[in-house]
Amino acid sequence: xxxxxxxxxxxxxxxxxxxxxxxxxxxxxxxxxxxxxxxxxxxxxxxxxxxxxxxxxxxxxxxxxxxxxxxxxxxxxxxxxxxxxxxxxxxxxxxxxxxxxxxxxxxxxxxxxxxxxxxxxxxxxxxxxxxxxxxxxxxxxxxxxxxxxxxxxxxxxxxxxxxxxxxxxxxxxxxxxxxxxxxxxxxxxxxx
Numbered sequence: 001x002x003x004x005x006x007x008x009x010x011x012x013x014x015x016x017x018x019x020x021x022x023x024x025x026x027x028x029x030x031x032x033x034x035x036x037x038x039x040x041x042x043x044x045x046x047x048x049x050x051x052x053x054x055x056x057x058x059x060x061x062x063x064x065x066x067x068x069x070x071x072x073x074x075x076x077x078x079x080x081x082x083x084x085x086x087x088x089x090x091x092x093x094x095x096x097x098x099x100x101x102x103x104x105x106x107x108x109x110x111x112x113x114x115x116x117x118x119x120x121x122x123x124x125x126x127x128x129x130x131x132x133x134x135x136x137x138x139x140x141x142x143x144x145x146x147x148x149x150x151x152x153x154x155x156x157x158x159x160x161x162x163x164x165x166x167x168x169x170x171x172x173x174x175x176x177x178x179x180x181x182x183x184x185x186x187x188x189x190x191x192x
Contacts, residue, residue: 141158
């Protein structure tokens with residue numbers, strides 16, 4: 001998968017990064033694709049995988065989360081949303097699977113959280129995680145540099161290290177990335 005998405009939990013926030021390329025096999029179809037969906041005012045879904053499956057699945061999740069809020073008057077927590085996503089992928093796995101992997105990041109109950117969900121519906125809470133070939137190069141950097149209660153400046157520096165490693169080592173490195181932060185104030189796009 002030439003897609004790449006990764007996220008890092010800091011002190012009171014989560015930074016998520018995703019490439020902006022839409023590829024089909026070895027051909028770049030377009031740039032400017034936003035692979036980080038704002039599921040709610042305090043939750044992000046970062047997805048990789050086949051373009052059709054990725055868009056269809058994340059928009060379905062977003063719509064059902066809005067429907068849940070409309071019907072019940074409250075939003076799903078990040079933990080509940082991650083379990084909902086896992087359940088939907090598990091159900092689809094037995095019918096017509098979605099070829100998409102997700103990171104679910106959010107801020108609720110005065111704490112940020114990040115969940116890894118893959119196309120086989122494996123779910124795990126993480127401090128740093130990613131999907132795609134580019135993210136493979138980030139894992140060693142996460143192990144070496146991540147620590148609890150990192151400031152936003154420290155997390156941005158770690159993200160810069162990840163980007164440099166992806167661009168230096170990945171043959172089909174994505175040319176551009178988009179970065180979003182979710183914290184107590186909501187979601188915002190940031191620049192490195």
